[in-house]
Amino acid sequence: xxxxxxxxxxxxxxxxxxxxxxxxxxxxxxxxxxxxxxxxxxxxxxxxxxxxxxxxxxxxxxxxxxxxxxxxxxxxxxxxxxxxxxxxxxxxxxxxxxxxxxxxxxxxxxxxxxxxxxxxxxxxxxxxxxxxxxxxxxxxxxxxxxxxxxxxxxxxxxxxxxxxxxxxxxxxxxxxxxxxxxxxxxxxxxxxxxxxxxxxxxxxxxxxxxxxxxxxxxxxxxxxxxxxxxxxxxxxxxxxxxxxxxxxxxxxxxxxxxxxxxxxxxxxxxxxxxxxxxxxxxxxxxxxxxxxxxxxxxxxxxxxxxxxxxxxxxxxxxxxxxxxxxxxxxxxxxxxxxxxxxxxxxxxxxxxxxxxxxxxxxxxxxxxxxxxxxxxxxxxxxxxxxxxxxxxxxxxxxxxxxxxxxxxxxxxxxxxxxxxxxxxxxxxxxxxxxxxxxxxxxxxxxxxxxxxxxxxxxxxxxxxxxxxxxxxxxxxxxxxxxxxxxxxxxxxxxxxxxxxxxxxxxxxxxxxxxxxxxxxxxxxxxxxxxxxxxxxxxx
Numbered sequence: 001x002x003x004x005x006x007x008x009x010x011x012x013x014x015x016x017x018x019x020x021x022x023x024x025x026x027x028x029x030x031x032x033x034x035x036x037x038x039x040x041x042x043x044x045x046x047x048x049x050x051x052x053x054x055x056x057x058x059x060x061x062x063x064x065x066x067x068x069x070x071x072x073x074x075x076x077x078x079x080x081x082x083x084x085x086x087x088x089x090x091x092x093x094x095x096x097x098x099x100x101x102x103x104x105x106x107x108x109x110x111x112x113x114x115x116x117x118x119x120x121x122x123x124x125x126x127x128x129x130x131x132x133x134x135x136x137x138x139x140x141x142x143x144x145x146x147x148x149x150x151x152x153x154x155x156x157x158x159x160x161x162x163x164x165x166x167x168x169x170x171x172x173x174x175x176x177x178x179x180x181x182x183x184x185x186x187x188x189x190x191x192x193x194x195x196x197x198x199x200x201x202x203x204x205x206x207x208x209x210x211x212x213x214x215x216x217x218x219x220x221x222x223x224x225x226x227x228x229x230x231x232x233x234x235x236x237x238x239x240x241x242x243x244x245x246x247x248x249x250x251x252x253x254x255x256x257x258x259x260x261x262x263x264x265x266x267x268x269x270x271x272x273x274x275x276x277x278x279x280x281x282x283x284x285x286x287x288x289x290x291x292x293x294x295x296x297x298x299x300x301x302x303x304x305x306x307x308x309x310x311x312x313x314x315x316x317x318x319x320x321x322x323x324x325x326x327x328x329x330x331x332x333x334x335x336x337x338x339x340x341x342x343x344x345x346x347x348x349x350x351x352x353x354x355x356x357x358x359x360x361x362x363x364x365x366x367x368x369x370x371x372x373x374x375x376x377x378x379x380x381x382x383x384x385x386x387x388x389x390x391x392x393x394x395x396x397x398x399x400x401x402x403x404x405x406x407x408x409x410x411x412x413x414x415x416x417x418x419x420x421x422x423x424x425x426x427x428x429x430x431x432x433x434x435x436x437x438x439x440x441x442x443x444x445x446x447x448x449x450x451x452x453x454x455x456x457x458x459x460x461x462x463x464x465x466x467x468x469x470x471x472x473x474x475x476x477x478x479x480x481x482x483x484x485x486x487x488x489x490x491x492x493x494x495x496x497x498x499x500x501x502x503x504x505x506x507x508x509x510x511x512x513x514x515x516x517x518x519x520x521x522x523x524x525x526x527x528x529x530x531x532x533x534x535x536x537x538x539x
Contacts, residue, residue: 005344012357014389022207023098024176031055038251045257062174064095067166071149075100078122082106082129085256088153089232092128100177104187107233109521116140122187131155181205188235190333199396200333207243209336209390212356214244217329217340219302222249228278234522235333240278262286266295273299280307284314292321309427311449312349336390339425352425358388363419368408373421380410435464437472442506450501456484461517463531465510466538476508486513
């Protein structure tokens with residue numbers, strides 16, 4: 001009989017070795033146990049299909065470590081890694097960990113300006129990318145004095161290291177760095193809604209922190225084939241496309257494609273023996289707009305979502321079609337998974353779930369005191385006497401922002417929620433997205449969720465808008481689904497719908513139809529841009 005949630009929390013203890021290197025202590029260990037143990041099953045849209053064992057990943061990463069060393073990368077240097085789902089992403093990521101370099105993944109959607117900012121902020125010495133992004137790197141080369149080497153995956157280019165050629169020529173012998181657990185290992189640029197991105201630094205032990213991600217949320221075993229659809233530039237790829245699955249010995253299913261096609265993804269999900277699946281809420285929203293009855297998923301047993309709260313309606317449609325409940329998980333670029341709907345208890349639709357084993361999570365007030373049930377406050381992670389494994393070290397070069405994230409015994413996530421009498425967390429909003437109207441505090445998610453239940457709404461973003469009588473009112477920016485035309489009658493229909501689904505005071509008194517919502521490079525809606533526009537126009 002599986003352990004109960006309560007007993008797992010009671011018995012769980014974090015491992016805290018003094019030295020840890022994920023390449024040596026995890027990947028090499030699986031390779032030594034079974035040289036044929038599957039690590040990656042990779043397919044592309046052209047029909048190519050490749051597999052890689054842990055032993056092959058280990059060998060390739062040694063060759064890449066030698067390649068990077070020859071290009072001038074040293075232990076402690078930062079390597080900016082901008083690739084899609086090419087196999088090289090996993091090889092380079094592992095090589096950086098193996099040699100003690102700091103890997104800084106970025107999405108392929110980055111502009112030249114974005115790249116220049118990241119390279120200079122991190123003082124990166126090397127960029128690894130493909131021909132699609134190489135022009136952007138070359139365009140800002142004279143602005144990046146720290147950059148010593150450029151490595152090109154798939155192709156040749158003047159003054160670039162040819163990845164394929166040098167990989168084959170490099171030795172498979174490399175002495176793995178005996179890295180301290182607290183040495184810097186990853187640099188993620190957070191996709192904040194204001195200002196320039198912050199550099200979120202994780203140490204080597206961060207990888208081990210994803211034990212809870214893999215075991216308890218993804219529910220992975222050694223014989224699982226796990227598919228995560230996150231962009232390789234997001235921290236979520238570290239969660240579910242690297243550390244979590246490989247800690248558990250599970251293999252990764254990887255689909256390399258220039259874009260996302262929901263019908264194509266569902267077809268692959270039905271054809272290959274994928275057992276567990278992870279996708280952003282946007283992915284599931286697009287899935288449920290397809291004819292799910294034409295697909296069968298005989299091997300699929302577990303589905304999760306993360307990145308933002310998932311609407312209960314989407315969960316219900318997916319469950320009706322597949323028999324599987326999408327289990328929400330909550331964490332941040334700064335953390336491993338903090339809260340989620342584990343298999344050890346019954347999920348509550350729309351809830352963030354309960355704190356993971358090893359995580360002491362609470363909702364607190366401005367004085368750092370825990371609040372009673374059903375009272376809104378800041379989501380906070382207890383860090384004393386010992387912080388959980390996986391919490392970030394700092395925002396590099398920004399001590400004030402780092403300090404502002406901590407209050408007494410707590411790390412303050414910047415998100416707001418309530419906790420019910422049974423310990424389930426319920427997301428309200430980001431702290432700076434809360435709308436205060438006539439004394440009522442209104443979180444945008446609940447209004448957006450209600451709007452999404454109407455067939456006319458494809459996407460929406462809800463922000464505050466100035467009002468002379470109420471101070472602020474709710475305004476919704478709505479992207480319509482195909483076949484619907486904007487107009488006053490539709491506005492009234494949507495307002496009535498939200499009144500019926502939520503409390504009447506939460507309905508959007510203003511609705512503006514928009515072709516596309518502004519988003520960060522990681523796909524999060526930039527509510528701050530819409531909100532600022534509202535308030536600036538009123539001044």
